[in-house]
Amino acid sequence: MKNISIRLKITLWFSAIMLLITAVTFCAILWADYSVLQKTICDNLIETVEDNEDEIEFFKHYDDNESDRNADQYISYGNGYLEIDDDFLDKVNGISTALYRDTGELLYGENFLAKETQKLSFSDRVIQEVSSGGITYYVFDCALTSPGTENLWLRGIVSEEQGTQQFSSIVKLSAVALPVLLILAVIGGYWIASRALRPVHKITEAASQINQGRDLKKRIGLGEGSDELHELANVFDDMFRRLDSAFQAEQQFTSDASHELRTPVSVIMAQCEYTLEKKRTAAEYEEALGVIQRQGGRMSRLIDDMLCFARMEHSSGYPKERLNFSMLAEDICEDMSLLKTQNIILTWEVAPDIWINGSRMLLSRLLANLISNAYRYGKRDGEIHVRLIGGDKENILTVGDNGIGIPSDIQEKIFERFYRADSSRSSEGTGLGLAMVRDIAAYHGGSVEVSSEVGKGSVFSVRFPS
Numbered sequence: 001m002k003n004i005s006i007r008l009k010i011t012l013w014f015s016a017i018m019l020l021i022t023a024v025t026f027c028a029i030l031w032a033d034y035s036v037l038q039k040t041i042c043d044n045l046i047e048t049v050e051d052n053e054d055e056i057e058f059f060k061h062y063d064d065n066e067s068d069r070n071a072d073q074y075i076s077y078g079n080g081y082l083e084i085d086d087d088f089l090d091k092v093n094g095i096s097t098a099l100y101r102d103t104g105e106l107l108y109g110e111n112f113l114a115k116e117t118q119k120l121s122f123s124d125r126v127i128q129e130v131s132s133g134g135i136t137y138y139v140f141d142c143a144l145t146s147p148g149t150e151n152l153w154l155r156g157i158v159s160e161e162q163g164t165q166q167f168s169s170i171v172k173l174s175a176v177a178l179p180v181l182l183i184l185a186v187i188g189g190y191w192i193a194s195r196a197l198r199p200v201h202k203i204t205e206a207a208s209q210i211n212q213g214r215d216l217k218k219r220i221g222l223g224e225g226s227d228e229l230h231e232l233a234n235v236f237d238d239m240f241r242r243l244d245s246a247f248q249a250e251q252q253f254t255s256d257a258s259h260e261l262r263t264p265v266s267v268i269m270a271q272c273e274y275t276l277e278k279k280r281t282a283a284e285y286e287e288a289l290g291v292i293q294r295q296g297g298r299m300s301r302l303i304d305d306m307l308c309f310a311r312m313e314h315s316s317g318y319p320k321e322r323l324n325f326s327m328l329a330e331d332i333c334e335d336m337s338l339l340k341t342q343n344i345i346l347t348w349e350v351a352p353d354i355w356i357n358g359s360r361m362l363l364s365r366l367l368a369n370l371i372s373n374a375y376r377y378g379k380r381d382g383e384i385h386v387r388l389i390g391g392d393k394e395n396i397l398t399v400g401d402n403g404i405g406i407p408s409d410i411q412e413k414i415f416e417r418f419y420r421a422d423s424s425r426s427s428e429g430t431g432l433g434l435a436m437v438r439d440i441a442a443y444h445g446g447s448v449e450v451s452s453e454v455g456k457g458s459v460f461s462v463r464f465p466s
Helices: 006-053 160-196 198-213 228-276 282-312 325-336 360-376 433-443
Strands: 056-059 073-077 080-084 095-101 106-109 127-132 135-143 152-159 321-324 345-350 355-358 383-389 394-401 447-453 457-465
Touching (some): 006 135, 160 198, 228 282, 321 325, 355 457, 360 383, 433 457
């Protein structure tokens, strides 16, 4: 069964169930038909005997009867005689009817089972059964009640096989019709299973093409539909779309990282080659080592940022704890206020006792990156203001400055990795600071946005769930 396709498995299970249903239906039909036929036989027996009851009359004198005497039968009985009308049916449709005295003496009619029923006592209007030769016969007795016939009985007998021919026809019809219906149902089930599983084949084919060609732009595209398979296909398409976007971003990140690392490596290699061409003075060696130190520091910061991004890709990369974000923010602001880069003043307004679940190191890095970015693009003698407020649903951290501002057309791009607004790329930053702020905020279930106007400054707002 392991190598059998799902379509065939469904068909086999469907066939087994249909076979069981057919067998049960066949048995139910046979039982129902047999029961109905036997009841019909008994009803006909009762009806025939009761009809014959009306055809027997008692007369004291022969002249009292004014009916057609040539067709009727006359039997002496008691102080008169019995007239048996010519409509009396002693044998019809396999039913035989006989007239008896209550002593068991046969007066008129036919009883093909006289020997077997000789010792069977009369029972008024009750169906009795007698077996003979492995066949069951139904016996129905009827006591006559008209004047002069008080001690007379009519006895009707019929075989249970009276409806055999009809029953056999029903059996033959069922034996032919039900297998045909079963075959049609199996064929229909196979066709329905094939049609229902066609989207699965399409999903498999698309996934195989993606796997072989590594083309994440391939989509299943089942079209409109609300069933489970269409939902599955849509989920796969969304997954492929996200994977494609993630792989493109990863490729871009790798390309940009290679470019960023190539520059300091090239500078270090060029500086080493230049310095080693001949003997240099102590001042020249010192200058060369300074260049190598700066470029090495840049590489170290870049590698550290890249490792941070890699660790954030895993939920367990930076364990979270319940921490007092207010105290953390105040400590960072106090430390960074000592920088006084370009004579910029850093102030802060922090609401007390704001607690969140997060990584102390990442949250410190987030705030430090925002403040560093404000220093880097601030105006001389300007100011930076940090504000932290709490709420029932979210906590909001804002870092504002009155620096050069950010043009509206690049405000979304500044959160991309390795993007820097200055085209010269001469900044000491790695181009990953704001991208890291965005990812750290997302790592804590939050978001970041910027509001800026050229020449007036920028405000970065980070929202964290409470």
